[in-house]
Amino acid sequence: MKKLWIAFAIAMAALMVFAGPAMAWGGSCGGSDANAEVECSEIDVTDDTPCVGTTITFSGTVDIKAEAHARGLGSMASASSTAYYIIRDPEGNIVDQGVSDISDCDIGLFSANAYANLPYVWIADVYIALVGDYIAEHGGSAEASYFTLLPFRTDCECDSCSVARTVTAHSNAPLSTGRTRPILTILTSADRELYFTSDGWGDPTTDVIVYNDGIWQVEIADGTVILLDGEWHKKTWVEVDDQGNVICRYGSDGHIIAGEIALSSPITVTKVG
Secondary structure: OHHHHHHHHHHHHHHHHOOOOOOOOOOOOOOOEEEEEEEEOOOEEOOOOOEOOOEEEEEEEEEEEEEEEEEOEEEEEEEEEEEEEEEEOOOOOEEEEEEEEEEEEEEEOOEEEEEOOEEEEEEEEEEOOOOEEEEEEEEEEEEEEEEEEEOOEEEEEEEEEEEEEEEEEEOOOOEEOOEEOOEEEEEOOOOEEEEEOOOOOOOOOOOOEEEEOOOEEEEEOOOOOEEEOOEEOOEEEEEEOOOOOEEEEEOOOOOEEOOOEEEOOOOEEEEOO
16 A cells, blocks of 8 residues: 555646646746855965964865755755865974865755855964974865756756965074074973074084983084984984983974984983982
8 A cells, every 4th residue: 555655646736737838847946956155265364474383373264065955756855075284394294184074965746955065164273393494285175966867957066176386484593504404402391491503504403411400411423423214404412211222213393203313422311320
């Protein structure tokens, strides 16, 4: 009985479709449509000429509209949208990123509607650790489509956009031979200290360094060259753990632990406390 009723309902609906001009679907789209629009704002930043050691804030908006409406026998509508932002440092490393996406799908006997509207507002604080160009980009994409069996109609709309902004960071230290001076950071369990070279380019130290935090004393001889994983880095971290072991790090913020350490002079660590 149930199957008979479904067959009857479909047959009656089909009869109504072909009945003539009285039907709203006949010979026209009948209210079916798909719309996809993406608008990207300019990317704002609190300081477009920052110095190393400061924090700047990027922000932006990606406004997405994705809607689909189907009117007809055997209707289906779908919509999807995606928005993102990504920020890279001068070495190409990702320092911050975010993404948001939504989708919707609807199926109906006589109508279907799908909505994936997405107002995406983002804000990101970025610590400036390197000299050079920081590149922020945001963007989005949208797609909306519909389908009807009777009358047979289908359409798909899509849109996308992206905007980028470059911020050039400068050194807050004096220049030597036209280049930024390297920085050596001593890290211990009690405190940290920054050391700047006084001249030249190539050796991380040009003065004898003696650092005492009350527990450990770290000594690095004048002119010591430190190679981490086979390369010299203009920013080097020397970390002393609770057992007095030396760990060296490098990268934009010291996140890379060196597997191999080569020293032209040994680093002396002595427990004093």
